[in-house]
Amino acid sequence: MNIVTIQDKNYPKLLKQIGKDAPKQLYYKGKWNKEIFNHCLAVVGSRRMTIYGRQVAERIVGEVASAGVTIVSGFMYGVDATAHQAALKVGGRTIAVMPCGIDLIHPEYQQDLYAEILNNQGLIVSEYEGSMQPALWTYPRRNRIVAGLCQAALIIEAGEQSGSLITAEFAKKFKRKVFAVPGPITSENSKGISQLLKEGAAAATCAGDILREYGFSSRFTPEGPYATQKTHNSLEIKIIEYLQREALSIDAISRNLGMPAAKMGTILSIMQLKGQIQQEGNKYYLC
Amino acid sequence: MLIKVQSAANSGLNTIGIDVEVNVANRGLPGFDIVGLPDKEVQESRERVKTAILSSRIEFPQKKITVNLAPADVPKEGSAYDLPIAVGILAALTDCPIPEKSLFFGELSLSGDLRHTKGALLLALFAKENGYKNVFVPKDSANEAAIVRGVNVYPVENLHQLLVHFLERESILPLIYQPVEEVLTDDLTEFDMKDILGQEQAKRAMEIAAAGGHNILLVGNPGAGKTMLARALPGILPSLNEAESLEATKIHSAAGVIPPGGALLVQRQFRSPHHTASQVGLIGGGSRPRPGEISLAHRGVLFLDEFNEFPRSVLEALRQPLEDGFVTISRSQERVLYPARFMLVASANPCPCGYLNHPKKVCVCSLQQIKKYQKRISGPLLDRIDLHVDVPPVDVKELAENQKASEFLESSKIIKERVILARKIQQARFAEDSIHVNAEMKNSHIKKYCPLAKEVERILQQAGVKFQLSARAYLKMIKISRTIADLAGVPEIGVNHMAEALQYRQKNYGQEI
Numbered sequence: 001m002n003i004v005t006i007q008d009k010n011y012p013k014l015l016k017q018i019g020k021d022a023p024k025q026l027y028y029k030g031k032w033n034k035e036i037f038n039h040c041l042a043v044v045g046s047r048r049m050t051i052y053g054r055q056v057a058e059r060i061v062g063e064v065a066s067a068g069v070t071i072v073s074g075f076m077y078g079v080d081a082t083a084h085q086a087a088l089k090v091g092g093r094t095i096a097v098m099p100c101g102i103d104l105i106h107p108e109y110q111q112d113l114y115a116e117i118l119n120n121q122g123l124i125v126s127e128y129e130g131s132m133q134p135a136l137w138t139y140p141r142r143n144r145i146v147a148g149l150c151q152a153a154l155i156i157e158a159g160e161q162s163g164s165l166i167t168a169e170f171a172k173k174f175k176r177k178v179f180a181v182p183g184p185i186t187s188e189n190s191k192g193i194s195q196l197l198k199e200g201a202a203a204a205t206c207a208g209d210i211l212r213e214y215g216f217s218s219r220f221t222p223e224g225p226y227a228t229q230k231t232h233n234s235l236e237i238k239i240i241e242y243l244q245r246e247a248l249s250i251d252a253i254s255r256n257l258g259m260p261a262a263k264m265g266t267i268l269s270i271m272q273l274k275g276q277i278q279q280e281g282n283k284y285y286l287c
Numbered sequence: 288m289l290i291k292v293q294s295a296a297n298s299g300l301n302t303i304g305i306d307v308e309v310n311v312a313n314r315g316l317p318g319f320d321i322v323g324l325p326d327k328e329v330q331e332s333r334e335r336v337k338t339a340i341l342s343s344r345i346e347f348p349q350k351k352i353t354v355n356l357a358p359a360d361v362p363k364e365g366s367a368y369d370l371p372i373a374v375g376i377l378a379a380l381t382d383c384p385i386p387e388k389s390l391f392f393g394e395l396s397l398s399g400d401l402r403h404t405k406g407a408l409l410l411a412l413f414a415k416e417n418g419y420k421n422v423f424v425p426k427d428s429a430n431e432a433a434i435v436r437g438v439n440v441y442p443v444e445n446l447h448q449l450l451v452h453f454l455e456r457e458s459i460l461p462l463i464y465q466p467v468e469e470v471l472t473d474d475l476t477e478f479d480m481k482d483i484l485g486q487e488q489a490k491r492a493m494e495i496a497a498a499g500g501h502n503i504l505l506v507g508n509p510g511a512g513k514t515m516l517a518r519a520l521p522g523i524l525p526s527l528n529e530a531e532s533l534e535a536t537k538i539h540s541a542a543g544v545i546p547p548g549g550a551l552l553v554q555r556q557f558r559s560p561h562h563t564a565s566q567v568g569l570i571g572g573g574s575r576p577r578p579g580e581i582s583l584a585h586r587g588v589l590f591l592d593e594f595n596e597f598p599r600s601v602l603e604a605l606r607q608p609l610e611d612g613f614v615t616i617s618r619s620q621e622r623v624l625y626p627a628r629f630m631l632v633a634s635a636n637p638c639p640c641g642y643l644n645h646p647k648k649v650c651v652c653s654l655q656q657i658k659k660y661q662k663r664i665s666g667p668l669l670d671r672i673d674l675h676v677d678v679p680p681v682d683v684k685e686l687a688e689n690q691k692a693s694e695f696l697e698s699s700k701i702i703k704e705r706v707i708l709a710r711k712i713q714q715a716r717f718a719e720d721s722i723h724v725n726a727e728m729k730n731s732h733i734k735k736y737c738p739l740a741k742e743v744e745r746i747l748q749q750a751g752v753k754f755q756l757s758a759r760a761y762l763k764m765i766k767i768s769r770t771i772a773d774l775a776g777v778p779e780i781g782v783n784h785m786a787e788a789l790q791y792r793q794k795n796y797g798q799e800i
Contacts, residue, residue: 048650077654107654188649249679250790251487260695261487262771265790266783273749273786279794281644282677 001129002028002102012037018148018174023127026145027102030123036093039214040070042146042171044164045079045156046189051247051285053157053189056181057082058089060154063207065092067216072097072149074142075114075124077107079156079164084113088120095123095149099142101132143167152177152213154204158192165192168201177213179204236271240286243277247285290378293390294371295413296363297406299576299616299623300537302413307368307391308355309375315351321372323356326364335366335395336373343399343446348380362620364575366394367404370423373446383453389421390414393428399446401425405543408536411435421461423449427547431540433464434533434551467550478519481696485681489516492676492791494702497523498709499770500724502609502631502671504594507678508648509641513634516678517590520632521557522699524588525707531586531723534626538585542578556587558629562596570604576616576623581608584629594633595663602668605631609671612727630726631672635664645680673726673763674791709773725770730762737765743785750789764788 004010005025010032015022043061045053057079065071065087073080075096087094096117100106102124105114117124127145128138143163147153147170155178158164171178178201183190197203204210207218235257242248242256254264268284271277277284292307319333340347354372356363370393378385392410394402407428412435414422421439424432429442439461443449452459480490489505493516496503505513527535535552539545560569560580571579581589591597608614612628637643638657643650652660669675687693713724716736722728728736739747747764750756756764765780767788772780 047654249677251485251679251681254487255485255689255695258694261491262787263783265488265491266786269750269786269789270746270782273746273753273789282679283644 002032003129004028004032010034012149014040014151015145015148018144021144021170021174022148023145026125026127027129028123028125029102030118031121032123033121036070036095036121036123037149038070039068039216040072040095040150041210041214042072042150042153042167043079043083043156044073044143044146044153044158044167045083046158046162046164047076047078047080048159048189049078049082049157050187050189051280051283052183052187053079054082054280055285056156058086060156060181060204060207060210061086062090062092063218064154064210065094066090067207067211067214067218068092069211069214069216070095072146074099074139074146074167075106075110077110081110081113083156084117084122088116088122091120093120093122095125097142097145097149098124098126098128098134099138100126100134101128101130102126103131104133106134139163140166144170147171147176148174150176152179152210154179154181154210155193155196155201156181157183157187157189158196159188160191160195162192165196168196177202179210179213181205235267236276239267239271240276243284243286247280247283249282250284253284288379290375290385292371292375292378292385293419294368294392295390295410296361296365296367297409297541298621299625300409300541301623302406302409303358303361304413304417305361305363305368305371306355306357307371307375308357309372309379310353310355311348311376311379312351312353317349317351319352319354321354321356323354323359324362325356325368326362328366329356329363329368332366332369332372332395335369335397336376338397339369339395339399339446340373340376342397343450345377345380345450348376352376365405366402367392367406369393369395370401370425370443374423374449377446377450378453381450381454383450385453386421388419389423390419391423393423393425393443395446401427401443401445403427403547405545406540407432408434408540408545411438411440412537414438429462430465430467430548430550431536431545433462434536436464465550466553467548478515479522479699480519480702481698483512483515483519484683484686484696486512486516486678487695488790489676489678490697490702492674493520494523494706495767495770495774495791496520496630496632496674497702498706498725498774499673499713499766500630500726501673501767501770502726503633503674503676504669504672505632505634505676505678506637507634508643508645508680509636511678511680513678514592517559517588517592517632517634518557519699520588520590521555523702523706524555525703525710526553527555527586535586538578538582538625542583544583556584557590558584558587559590559592562591562593564597564601566598566601566604569601570608570614571616571623571625571627572618574618574620576618576621576625578625579614581605581614581627581629582625585626587629588632589629590632590634592634594635595660599663599665602663603665606667606671609668628727633672634678637661669793670757670759672793673767675793676791677794705774708776709770712773712776725766725773728766728769733762733765737769737780739765739780739785740782743768743780743782746782746785746789750792754789754792756792760792764792767791 071087071094153171180196371391411432426442433440608627638652642648768784771784
């Protein structure tokens with residue numbers, strides 16, 4: 001059985017610092033490499049992620065991970081899963097902390113992501129052994145490990161009662177830096193974020209804000225969205241200009257450009273095939 | 288004295304000839320019996336016939352009357368035997384001649400009048416096929432029977448009138464068919480496409496669905512306008528052609544839903560059963576199988592609002608008729624085939640609370656709940672729906688003031704003209720096939736009529752990888768692009784047609800989110 005106890009020299013230092021909150025033992029899957037814990041960022045957020053949340057997670061987390069920071073999250077659907085994916089996409093490392101026994105994949109349908117984390121030198125970690133089912137109380141317990149493993153926590157989209165706020169509370173308690181990504185104040189998913197910002201969390205609007213905390217610099221040179229580089233078609237550029245402001249439905253785009261939905265459908269399908277835009281729910285957004 | 292009168296019995300859409308033999312015997316105890324497997328309605332016919340004859344001021348004989356309905360082993364049901372039985376008794380009493388090669392059919396009221404009886408059209412068709420010259424039917428049902436040319440349809444008001452006709456004192460004149468200007472119900476003219484603000488893509492999808500007879504699924508938040516879109520559909524559908532009209536009218540005649548004096552159906556039917564509908568109500572059935580909503584919607588529209596609120600067993604029963612265009616209902620007593628070639632329009636909410644992806648309201652459902660809700664519609668059923676369309680909520684107030692938005696508004700009339708043109712192209716294409724519209728195309732038809740240019744094929748293949756399209760989804764895309772090309776009046780399917788078709792692919796609904 002893969003297990004690291006608190007007496008072990010391989011036990012993550014930062015986690016040990018949290019004192020009596022530190023788990024007595026950690027079960028894990030994957031290859032335990034002490035270096036993976038050197039620079040960790042907890043990324044948590046709403047399960048009901050919006051398109052905005054997805055864009056933010058992909059943009060910021062991807063850049064942070066590619067700079068060499070390990071992304072730690074809770075393997076839940078929504079922001080958690082997107083953060084893991086964003087890290088994997090840029091070849092970064094990521095740790096998933098499970099709220100259930102180490103032998104369980106929860107949620108089960110994310111088994112592809114699970115396998116991918118393990119295949120890319122990532123870790124699956126839990127303080128519970130065997131195939132213990134997750135319970136209401138294991139989620140907040142799990143959050144303390146997520147916060148404890150990291151120098152800083154990044155919160156992307158959180159509602160009023162969001163579990164992500166529990167992670168933020170733990171991070172504060174453990175004297176870790178808390179970053180929050182501002183969202184539109186009209187969104188339900190921004191209420192928790194606004195609260196955090198008022199209480200003194202740092203606003204993160206780009207990867208640089210976070211990397212500075214680690215003393216890293218971004219390896220990315222800032223550039224425009226992927227989409228604009230690939231087209232010279234004036235109509236496509238116009239559509240991209242609209243989508244840079246906000247995600248829009250096909251109806252809204254065709255109204256804005258004064259073009260029938262039939263023709264707009266043709267253009268959007270082709271842009272989608274070219275990989276310039278993506279669709280989620282009924283809205284299009286830039287890749 | 289033995290009298291033989293001809294009538295007919297309908298079983299589903301099939302009709303068989305029935306000999307009604309009436310014997311009025313001078314010997315034996317007075318009585319009135321019907322034999323030949325009569326059911327309750329036919330048994331009760333004795334009282335109706337007896338009283339109707341008395342009401343026609345003819346004395347009912349105190350003799351032993353035996354009525355045999357032959358062939359004796361076929362169960363008889365319905366009230367249509369009243370007239371032939373009464374005619375038989377009258378003939379036995381008065382010695383009046385019964386015209387040869389004639390069929391009698393109709394229900395009697397106690398006053399001697401004839402009442403509207405279901406199935407008159409089927410009777411007339413049977414008469415024509417089997418060389419009968421005359422059919423005598425209730426006046427209210429006569430116009431329906433007169434649709435069939437080449438048979439004399441006599442509209443009979445009451446028994447007395449018929450007797451006078453037999454005695455050649457005053458003839459009843461055969462009825463000549465009169466088409467009835469169908470009055471569109473409020474339901475059908477309630478919504479015009481131009482009254483629906485926004486929803487540009489959904490309206491376009493409705494146009495494509497109407498043009499190619501494609502099934503369509505509308506998914507959207509409550510109040511987004513799904514029902515309104517569906518109810519506007521009859522306004523852009525072309526009228527039934529002659530053959531289609533006869534097919535549909537036959538089913539309605541068998542179901543007995545044609546009103547008195549009714550005629551050929553001209554408008555496509557729009558049936559919208561509530562989601563509490565039973566399987567038998569929707570598919571058809573009963574111990575004497577009656578057509579269900581899917582058959583009444585034949586060549587028309589079946590609108591299932593709140594699609595995933597229907598019981599799963601009921602929805603799954605739709606699969607076979609959606610594929611085959613007919614339904615065979617087998618019961619212990621009989622086996623009936625009803626045509627059911629309809630266009631399915633289904634509407635559904637994205638989640639139990641309805642507000643998933645709503646711009647303003649917050650969805651309170653968990654992912655599990657949403658999945659469970661969407662999974663109520665099975666994959667095979669979703670596979671049989673060609674167009675999948677999102678109907679996002681609209682800010683009506685904002686749109687009403689938006690100049691650009693109002694430029695797009697097209698009335699149903701204009702859309703209907705395009706639909707009719709596209710249907711004409713299809714009619715010409717399928718002249719030698721047994722199908723009418725693109726949606727009905729099978730693999731062989733697709734091969735024959737939808738050759739794809741290289742670059743179109745490439746787009747489709749790219750999309751197949753990107754959107755993970757199944758083999759069946761490929762075919763759906765080809766069918767839809769064929770219809771889009773037809774709407775544009777273009778013989779070849781182009782890249783732009785295929786690209787637009789991809790918009791209507793099956794997205795998340797029913798799949799992993």
